[in-house]
Amino acid sequence: MTSERVFVFVDEEELFSVMKDADCLYCRIPVTASKQHLKKRHLRFAIYYKDAGIGRFSIPCYCSDGGHGRSHWHCPMCSKILHRTQNYKIHITNHGVEMTDKSSVSDGNKLRFVSKFSPLPAELQPTTVLLESLQTHSEDKTPGSKAACQKCGILFTTTSNLRRHERLQHGQDQQPILCILLCELEECWDFMKAQAQSGNPGKECRHLVRTNHAQHYVPPPPLSVRSLEEMRDKHLLSASEKHECQEMNSRACVQGVDCVYPVFWGEHDLPERCVFFSVYTDLEDKWCQFGRTRVSFDSKSGSWKCLCKHKRSRCVHKCLCMWWLFQERPELLQDALDVHPERALNDDLC
Known part of the structure; x- marks a missing residue:
């Protein structure tokens, strides 16, 4: 029996219970949905947010709905499919959710997620709410704990993510390009498919990456x-x-x-x-x-x-x-x- 696909969860255990080592519902090719697979392929890139005061997270999908095996996101509110992580974050924010960091409560060495299905006992209730927006969270952090982009101010937990952001969003050292609607090279399809299967969702070929530097459209003078x-x-x-x-x-x-x-x-x-x-x-x-x-x-x-x-x-x-x-x-x-x-x-x- 095939379980119905769900694209939003409140904790890891809920995701594991949906799968129960059956074939992964979120991958295009048959693969056992073991905990190791779910953590490496899906949970690793989960997006966390707060909806109606409850911490939730969404996972990337690799089903055929995304086209050519590319990673993508299914909006749980309106069933829209988005291929870029940033676009998905903006989209679900428009639905009224609040973006957060990974929500967790620690008890010694034990990490436990807040779940509406398995509430924490009274003795483990935190004194402050850990679910905060990225903006509030960044304001409370001590200086130097996160690297900030000098041009747009977005915060990153690692310098490698910051460098990648600056290269893709603000880089000016690449040849100009006007417009690419869709990369038509089969070798690029194979490249992106291989990257997705190896745990790198959202990886694009060099042609699609260059579209980040595409110029704004300016109509030419009309013919007279x-x-x-x-x-x-x-x-x-x-x-x-x-x-x-x-x-x-x-x-x-x-x-x-x-x-x-x-x-x-x-x-x-x-x-x-x-x-x-x-x-x-x-x-x-x-x-x-x-x-x-x-x-x-x-x-x-x-x-x-x-x-x-x-x-x-x-x-x-x-x-x-x-x-x-x-x-x-x-x-x-x-x-x-x-x-x-x-x-x-x-x-x-x-």
């Missing part, structure tokens, strides 16, 4: 029909190319997305010879799984490259990028925009 008309007048685009660009830009505006989003790496002190563009396609295919394609422009050679499956020399995605550069950065184009008299003549005859 006036500049498109100017390109047409100078015979830099054919009539059909002009119409196709205008139609694509209109569809992007209806969808509420950027038709052309440029990336200038020179702004990050990196080589600025090549300019990259994320271009709207209004399609979902192998080469544009997110409805966008990537176009690159070499400002030295004047050459263009596109992931588009069409192999013609000028596709609509390149023309859209030419439009944006002609409008915003014409100095980069130089001789990249060539005028073909025969194209202009054919357009005039049509």
Whole structure:
């Protein structure tokens, strides 16, 4: 008989009694839920808080609900799944609970958890409540007992946790990155799965870690029909190319997305010879799984490259990028925009 999964407990014994050495309900692969397994894999990373004056804790889960075997948290209040520990803490705090340290009462060498199911005898009742918020707890601690982040003031019990926090949240020594929705490399999936199975929940690949330094989104200047008309007048685009660009830009505006989003790496002190563009396609295919394609422009050679499956020399995605550069950065184009008299003549005859 399979027990129902519970994601919040008042003490360790309650967790052990739910399992009783059966298969672990919180792991994706079958493994015996021994006390050693529960302590190493789940209790080690438990999050403690106080709800209605009662100390409780939640444990991380590794079931298939998290995707690719990643560690995650199930909110016991609303059944929402969160993948990051900090996000889970913020989420349950919004439900009205109070974050605490690990709540315990010691009797000699004996450590016993406060539980509503097994209250302490009168002679062992503490004279003060040990469940306090992290903020109150930190104020009562003597100076030097905890290491504080110099930038945001968060306290850490170990210097290694502090260094990791400063590296991930305030580090500025890594290459810039704009956005990663989901790491698509299978080797990264295997890496995170192996880390989760070895007792490191929340471990992410280097690509996802870099998203902590992602820049805030700033919309690029929109494309102007006036500049498109100017390109047409100078015979830099054919009539059909002009119409196709205008139609694509209109569809992007209806969808509420950027038709052309440029990336200038020179702004990050990196080589600025090549300019990259994320271009709207209004399609979902192998080469544009997110409805966008990537176009690159070499400002030295004047050459263009596109992931588009069409192999013609000028596709609509390149023309859209030419439009944006002609409008915003014409100095980069130089001789990249060539005028073909025969194209202009054919357009005039049509």
